[in-house]
Amino acid sequence: MTFSLRPAYDDPRTAELVDRLRDYLDGELADHENARGLTHASRLTRAELEPVWRRSRELGFYGIHLPVEYGGQNLTHTQLAALKEEIGASGRVLAHSVLGDMGGPLRAGDILKHATEYQLETYLLPLIRGERACCFSLTETDAGSDVRSMRTVAVRDADGDGYRLTGHKVFSSAGPFADFAIVVARMAGTGEREGDKPRFSAFLVDLDSPGCRVEDGATPMSGEHIESDIVLDDCHVPAANLLGEEGKGMRIALGRVTTNRLLHCPTVLGATRRALALTLDRARNHHVAGGRPLLMLQAIQHKLADMATEFYAARSMTYAALAALDAGRDAQAEAFMCKLFVAESAFRILDEAVQIHGKEGLTQGNEIEYLFRKIRMFRILTGTSEIQRNGIAKLLAFDHH
Numbered sequence: 001m002t003f004s005l006r007p008a009y010d011d012p013r014t015a016e017l018v019d020r021l022r023d024y025l026d027g028e029l030a031d032h033e034n035a036r037g038l039t040h041a042s043r044l045t046r047a048e049l050e051p052v053w054r055r056s057r058e059l060g061f062y063g064i065h066l067p068v069e070y071g072g073q074n075l076t077h078t079q080l081a082a083l084k085e086e087i088g089a090s091g092r093v094l095a096h097s098v099l100g101d102m103g104g105p106l107r108a109g110d111i112l113k114h115a116t117e118y119q120l121e122t123y124l125l126p127l128i129r130g131e132r133a134c135c136f137s138l139t140e141t142d143a144g145s146d147v148r149s150m151r152t153v154a155v156r157d158a159d160g161d162g163y164r165l166t167g168h169k170v171f172s173s174a175g176p177f178a179d180f181a182i183v184v185a186r187m188a189g190t191g192e193r194e195g196d197k198p199r200f201s202a203f204l205v206d207l208d209s210p211g212c213r214v215e216d217g218a219t220p221m222s223g224e225h226i227e228s229d230i231v232l233d234d235c236h237v238p239a240a241n242l243l244g245e246e247g248k249g250m251r252i253a254l255g256r257v258t259t260n261r262l263l264h265c266p267t268v269l270g271a272t273r274r275a276l277a278l279t280l281d282r283a284r285n286h287h288v289a290g291g292r293p294l295l296m297l298q299a300i301q302h303k304l305a306d307m308a309t310e311f312y313a314a315r316s317m318t319y320a321a322l323a324a325l326d327a328g329r330d331a332q333a334e335a336f337m338c339k340l341f342v343a344e345s346a347f348r349i350l351d352e353a354v355q356i357h358g359k360e361g362l363t364q365g366n367e368i369e370y371l372f373r374k375i376r377m378f379r380i381l382t383g384t385s386e387i388q389r390n391g392i393a394k395l396l397a398f399d400h401h
Helices: 012-036 046-058 077-089 103-112 117-128 249-253 257-284 298-326 331-360 365-379 383-396
Strands: 134-139 154-157 162-173 181-187 200-206 214-216 229-238
Touching: 012 046, 012 077, 077 257, 077 298, 103 117, 103 134, 134 162, 134 229, 154 181, 162 181, 162 200, 181 229, 181 249, 200 229, 200 249, 257 298, 257 331, 257 365, 298 331, 331 365, 331 383
Parallel strands: 134 181
Antiparallel strands: 154 162, 162 229, 181 200, 214 229
């Protein structure tokens, strides 16, 4: 893998998909956003999102990673990563809706194998077609890194007709425009006494159900209005909406965790790539005292050299781990390492990008300032850097080879 801020691909299929995706992101999607005056701080509505879901589906991108029987193209992890990197590098407000990251098939694709025929027809196939949207509700105020301390509880109806859910979920991404949530709850009567192991179940919950409220969530430091709190107050969920087996909800929720951890990295690499390109442009075109371009200063040259080198290292290790995954090898340690290194190196790169941009890098409305806030979040989201280090250390301690 060679260094490039606009990568080319040897695999013809990947190259063709990336070219088509770039054309859509920079053309039709840019026009759609500009016509509506959308920014990263806009409160998105279904009116803005649904045309993107439909058009992305028509172009073959929405749910492209899925098996062919669900209308996807059964991509390898490496191919999907290349597309996710372009999403991150595009700078588009609605880029997260093109592959289905935000409330679409990328969010729910892994649960297809656990769904019944009824659940597929009612919830998941409409989701894949861009007709419905979902959010994933696992996190609670006191159950972030330790999800097993969650308090949301499911009580089985006496007549076996369903369940009653009570609890308060936070950081449900896509909640403001979702139709249903995938909610994980602790089964009542489990995990309440010392040594008693909690059992968790996953449910498909219609967000307009009696006893279910969708409230404005906290606004993250990125400024995006994409989070909701899901408040459940004795909310009845039919037995038909139990996802998989009772007590197996955590396994469903955290299934393919190694893959998901790795696949968050390419989007961040894309955003970092964009920041590097913007910073190079700034260094070439901004002049300092004496009329010289910023790029002529050795201090700036060295910063850019370090930024590019760190980006190349982070990208190379990510795609090496993805290739191992595609070859059927266990990449658990590598996934921890990639999440840690990509998060930390991307933040260092963005910090230098702000420095090189000067006061413009501190100004709201400047893309570098937004990217700095967005990238800072990745050191915590989807597992903090400390959690990744714990995972790496544990695997090293038990590696007998």
